[in-house]
Amino acid sequence: MSSSGSNGWRGILSRAILRFWGARRPVEGVGALDDGRKAYNIGRAELLKGSVLNSRKTRGKLWLPLGLVLHRAMERGDTLADFSAPPTWDSLALYEQRALTICWRFYGRGTLDEAVSGDAFFLLEEFLRFRTCWRSDVTEVIDQALKPGFFQKDQIRSVDIAKQLWQANAAQPFHCIAFILAASAGAEAKFGHLRRTLPDPYGYTVSRDQIDITWLEQNRDPAFWHEYAADFCDKEHFGPREWVEWIVAQPDCDLATAATIFMRCDGPRHLGGPRQPHEHGICRKAEDGPGSYQRDDHDVQLCEDIVRRAEEGFYASNRFKPLDAITDLDGLDPKAYPRALLRLSGQETAESVWLMIDEDTFMLRLV
Structure with missing residues (x-):
């Protein structure tokens, strides 16, 4: 006899982290995405200029468009990501905007805000790996190497290398963002059609006390x-x-x-x-x-x-x-x-x- 669920390691770890960080309700409404939008647009503009990529103005913000482009390349099955023309913020899907905003709040201010990962708790494992990668020495090295032409190098653009680094807990922030976007895309593909029927589609959290037979019937699953x-x-x-x-x-x-x-x-x-x-x-x-x-x-x-x-x-x-x-x-x-x-x-x-x-x-x- 074996059982899975709340007694498994994942359930124990999830509840322990939830108690420590707190269950945070996801960011709500398009207006709540303003900080993610501003950070993305600054990073995109500087990436298009191709000048000093690790200035104080762009530090952290640059990873957002890079992660988005890498995610799109992974979805298409490309071998190399093309960082020369990152898409505009307004052209992104809402789930991409929301995931990028959560990522920015998680790491973009120079320190990890671990409670923010509770905004999308199903991404817990991805944020845990992001934390591990963030604290590695590799991030410090690459922060000093962001010079013009850096993101045209094949080893930086390689999707396969990004996957290898992610599995080895040696990924850069833009790799981590790409995989968080990928997990968000998978959830959107599977459950996104339900948004229209859910009572609060952008951040609905329900407690056991709020659930009754009527709720179970309305959310039949x-x-x-x-x-x-x-x-x-x-x-x-x-x-x-x-x-x-x-x-x-x-x-x-x-x-x-x-x-x-x-x-x-x-x-x-x-x-x-x-x-x-x-x-x-x-x-x-x-x-x-x-x-x-x-x-x-x-x-x-x-x-x-x-x-x-x-x-x-x-x-x-x-x-x-x-x-x-x-x-x-x-x-x-x-x-x-x-x-x-x-x-x-x-x-x-x-x-x-x-x-x-x-x-x-x-x-x-x-x-």
């Missing part, structure tokens, strides 16, 4: 239900019962989602007896040991309902990757481990537009 089951139907975070009961009663609930809730709800011991292994179930209290068992009539009913629906073929979808890998059902009690529920074949990783930051906060995976 089986991938969100699956991620919720992975991250919060566990231990003390079993969550509001009405959420769980509503999710497993939906015909578009994935079989793997229902199976996860069954396992995290201690289904094997509720239906097969308290001697079943405890490793799959939830500890109701921190002091509960591996051998402890507390019967809960509501949980028993919930598990029975899930199994009944699975046996009736209610869960037509079986596309998500199982969160709890049970490899040998043949050796397990079929009453405790119902075959109709637990023979899972999905291979798709569920990814919702809603990123679960901690047990109480959800944020859009969009800049």
